[in-house]
Amino acid sequence: MADTSKSEKIFNLSKRVIPGGVNSPVRAFKSVGGVPRVIDRGESGYLIDIDGNRYLDFCLSWGPLILGHADPDVVKAVGDQCAKGMTFGATTELEYQLAKFIVSQVEPVEKIRFVSSGTEAVMSAIRLARGFTGRDLILKFNGCYHGHSDHLLVEAGSGLATFGQPSSAGVPADTTKNTALLPLDDDNALEDFFAKYGDDLAAVIIEGIPANNGLLIQTHGFMRSLRALTEKHGALLILDEVITGFRLGMGGAAAYYGIYPDLLTYGKIIGGGMPVGAFGGRAEIMDHLSPEGEVYQAGTLSGNPLAMTAGLTTLQKLSDGTIHARLEDYNRRFVSKMMENLGGHAVNIVGVASMYWIVFQKDLPRRASDIDADGISHFNRIHSSILDSGIYLPPSGYEVCFISAAHTEEMLMDAADKLSDIIGKEAHVWA
Numbered sequence: 001m002a003d004t005s006k007s008e009k010i011f012n013l014s015k016r017v018i019p020g021g022v023n024s025p026v027r028a029f030k031s032v033g034g035v036p037r038v039i040d041r042g043e044s045g046y047l048i049d050i051d052g053n054r055y056l057d058f059c060l061s062w063g064p065l066i067l068g069h070a071d072p073d074v075v076k077a078v079g080d081q082c083a084k085g086m087t088f089g090a091t092t093e094l095e096y097q098l099a100k101f102i103v104s105q106v107e108p109v110e111k112i113r114f115v116s117s118g119t120e121a122v123m124s125a126i127r128l129a130r131g132f133t134g135r136d137l138i139l140k141f142n143g144c145y146h147g148h149s150d151h152l153l154v155e156a157g158s159g160l161a162t163f164g165q166p167s168s169a170g171v172p173a174d175t176t177k178n179t180a181l182l183p184l185d186d187d188n189a190l191e192d193f194f195a196k197y198g199d200d201l202a203a204v205i206i207e208g209i210p211a212n213n214g215l216l217i218q219t220h221g222f223m224r225s226l227r228a229l230t231e232k233h234g235a236l237l238i239l240d241e242v243i244t245g246f247r248l249g250m251g252g253a254a255a256y257y258g259i260y261p262d263l264l265t266y267g268k269i270i271g272g273g274m275p276v277g278a279f280g281g282r283a284e285i286m287d288h289l290s291p292e293g294e295v296y297q298a299g300t301l302s303g304n305p306l307a308m309t310a311g312l313t314t315l316q317k318l319s320d321g322t323i324h325a326r327l328e329d330y331n332r333r334f335v336s337k338m339m340e341n342l343g344g345h346a347v348n349i350v351g352v353a354s355m356y357w358i359v360f361q362k363d364l365p366r367r368a369s370d371i372d373a374d375g376i377s378h379f380n381r382i383h384s385s386i387l388d389s390g391i392y393l394p395p396s397g398y399e400v401c402f403i404s405a406a407h408t409e410e411m412l413m414d415a416a417d418k419l420s421d422i423i424g425k426e427a428h429v430w431a
C-alpha cells in the first residue's frame with residue numbers, strides 16, 4: 001500500500017480549521033473511506049500527491065480539465081495575463097473574445113454573461129427565467145444536480161409530481177415550494193405535469209446528460225418532448241451544460257439531442273480550470289438582465305481575465321473537433337476493453353463522449369430511482385484498491401469519470417486492465 005502519511009497529516013490539520021478538512025464535501029472520501037489524498041501537482045493525465053504517489057487521474061477536477069493538467073498553452077496564457085493584472089472590475093477585451101467565441105459555436109446562445117461558478121450560473125438563469133416569464137414555478141428532475149443554490153437543494157416527496165422538500169438544513173421550506181420534481185425519462189409523468197401546471201411554469205431545468213448521479217443518458221424522444229411541451233406552455237427550457245458544455249463536442253448536449261433550449265448554463269471547461277460559470281441564450285431573454293432590463297445580476301470577479309483567457313485558450317484548442325473525436329474514440333475503446341475483460345461479470349461501464357461510469361448492475365439506469373444502492377456500495381468498497389493501483393477515480397460510486405486529451409491510448413488501455421482486474425474480484429458473475 002502507498003505511503004499516505006503526509007496526506008493524512010495535512011488532512012487532519014485541515015480538519016481543525018476547515019469544516020471536515022475540505023472546501024467541497026465529496027473530497028472528504030466519506031463514501032469510500034481511506035485517506036483523502038492531498039495533492040501537490042498535476043502533470044498531463046496524472047495527479048501527484050504530497051507523499052509523491054502518482055495517479056492516472058479520471059476525476060480531472062470534476063470535469064474542467066479536458067486538456068489534462070497544466071496544459072502548456074493554458075499555463076502560458078494565464079501566466080502572461082497574470083503579469084498584466086488579475087482582475088480589474090472593468091470590461092476587458094477577453095470577455096468579448098470568449099463571449100463571441102461561444103456565441104459562434106453554440107447556435108442557441110445569442111448572448112452570454114459570465115459568472116464565477118456553475119451554481120451562480122444556474123441561480124442567475126432561473127432568476128432570469130422567472131423575471132422574463134413573470135412566473136415562479138420551476139421544474140427539475142430527480143437525480144440532476146444544478147449547484148447548491150437554495151431553491152435547487154430539493155428532494156422528492158412521495159408520488160410522481162412532487163413539490164420539493166429542502167434536502168439540506170438551512171433551506172426554508174418556503175424557498176423550495178416553487179420547485180417541482182419529476183423522475184427522468186418518464187414521458188407520462190411529464191405530460192401529466194404540464195397538463196396541470198404547464199401554464200404556471202417559468203422554466204424546466206435539466207442537465208445536458210445527467211452526470212451527477214450516475215450517467216443517466218436520456219432518450220432523444222424525452223428531450224424533444226420536453227422542448228415541445230415547454231414551448232407549448234410558454235415555459236423556458238434551461239439546459240444545464242455545466243458538465244456537457246464543450247465536452248459533448250462544441251455544440252454540447254443541445255447539438256447532441258438536436259434541441260434548441262431558451263437558456264443554457266455553463267461552467268467547468270469554459271474556464272479551462274479557473275473558477276467560472278456562464279449563462280446564455282436568446283438575446284430577447286438575455287436583454288432582460290440588468291443594466292438593460294429589470295432582472296438584477298452581478299459579480300465582483302465575473303468575467304475575470306484569468307478565467308477568460310484560460311477558457312478561451314482551451315476552447316480554441318478544441319474548436320477543430322480533433323480532440324473531441326479522439327477522446328470519443330479512446331473512451332469507446334477503453335469502455336469496450338473493460339466490458340470485454342469483465343465479460344459475464346455483474347458490472348456495466350456506461351460511456352458517452354469522454355465520460356464513463358462504472359455501475360454494478362445489470363440494467364442500465366435512466367432514472368435516479370433505477371440506481372441500485374448495493375451496486376454503489378461495491379464501487380465504494382474498491383475505491384481504495386483502485387487508488388493503490390495508481391488510478392484516481394472520483395470518491396463516490398455516483399460520480400462519473402472523465403478522460404482528457406492528456407490521456408494516451410497506452411495509459412487508457414493499461415488502466416482498463418488494472419481497473420477490470422480489481423472490479424472483477426468484487427463483481428460476482430451474472431446469474
Ligand SMILES: Cc1ncc(COP(=O)(O)O)c(C=O)c1O
Binds near residue numbers: 062122146207276
Ligand atoms: C450540471 C451541473 N450544474 C451545476 C453545477 C454547479 O457548478 P459549481 O460546482 O461550479 O458551482 C455542477 C457541478 O458539478 C454541475 O455538474
